[in-house]
Amino acid sequence: MNELAVVLVIEDDPHTRAILQVTLAQNGYHCLHAGNGAAGILAAFEYRPRVILLDLGLPDLGGVEVTRRIREHNETPIIVVSARGHETDKVAALDQGANDYVTKPFRTGELLARVRVALRWTPPPSRPQEADRIIVGDLAVDFDLRRVTLGDREIHLTPIEYRLLGVLLRSAGRVLSHQVILRQVWGPRYAGEVNYLRVYMKRLRYKIEPEPAQPKYLLNEPGVGYRVRLPS
Numbered sequence: 001m002n003e004l005a006v007v008l009v010i011e012d013d014p015h016t017r018a019i020l021q022v023t024l025a026q027n028g029y030h031c032l033h034a035g036n037g038a039a040g041i042l043a044a045f046e047y048r049p050r051v052i053l054l055d056l057g058l059p060d061l062g063g064v065e066v067t068r069r070i071r072e073h074n075e076t077p078i079i080v081v082s083a084r085g086h087e088t089d090k091v092a093a094l095d096q097g098a099n100d101y102v103t104k105p106f107r108t109g110e111l112l113a114r115v116r117v118a119l120r121w122t123p124p125p126s127r128p129q130e131a132d133r134i135i136v137g138d139l140a141v142d143f144d145l146r147r148v149t150l151g152d153r154e155i156h157l158t159p160i161e162y163r164l165l166g167v168l169l170r171s172a173g174r175v176l177s178h179q180v181i182l183r184q185v186w187g188p189r190y191a192g193e194v195n196y197l198r199v200y201m202k203r204l205r206y207k208i209e210p211e212p213a214q215p216k217y218l219l220n221e222p223g224v225g226y227r228v229r230l231p232s
Helices: 014-026 037-047 063-071 087-095 108-120 159-169 178-185 194-208
Strands: 006-010 030-034 051-054 078-082 100-103 133-136 139-142 147-150 153-155 218-221 225-228
Touching: 006 014, 006 037, 014 030, 014 108, 030 037, 037 051, 037 063, 051 063, 051 108, 063 078, 063 087, 078 087, 078 108, 087 100, 087 178, 100 108, 139 159, 159 178, 159 194, 159 225, 178 194, 178 225, 194 218
Parallel strands: 006 030, 006 051, 051 078, 078 100
Antiparallel strands: 133 139, 139 147, 147 153, 218 225
């Protein structure tokens, strides 16, 4: 067993917890589990898992609060696995630092795919040590030169388009909520201006995507936000 591939399951329902444990074990992961939020926070701090699967409806602390507290001391990718499919629940979890969400009942194949994506996402240790160049498929951004290329073709972006692409690429594989993107690109006063974001995402896709109507890189999570798809 690869000890680096540790997945922490924070789930109070014994049946769901058992399904997740068996599924993860059968696919080569070492599974830890916690039945409530407090135990989950402690396990996240003590064992430093590679990925956390988190239910929102825990008996002691809400999953959003658990996410917030975990984010205080580490950047482990968090995938929310919850029956709460309402947009506000998803956005609240993502705003507090969750990376992704899967709505119950979930398909095993989809969940495992999300875990693999999370494992490929390794946050930088600090801003000064961030990569000067990020490459996703044929798309590359050199942040020192402020140069964007797609294959051997240079892409010319406006300052806002460049900043928007940079925010998305630095969190490649993660779902970023509309509000998080708006705050980082335009500032806190624009957190509710979702139409701004939609307009600029459309412009960015037309410059970057081979087929803007069927995006390869810049994916929409309906009602929630956007993500950059990592290569398989």
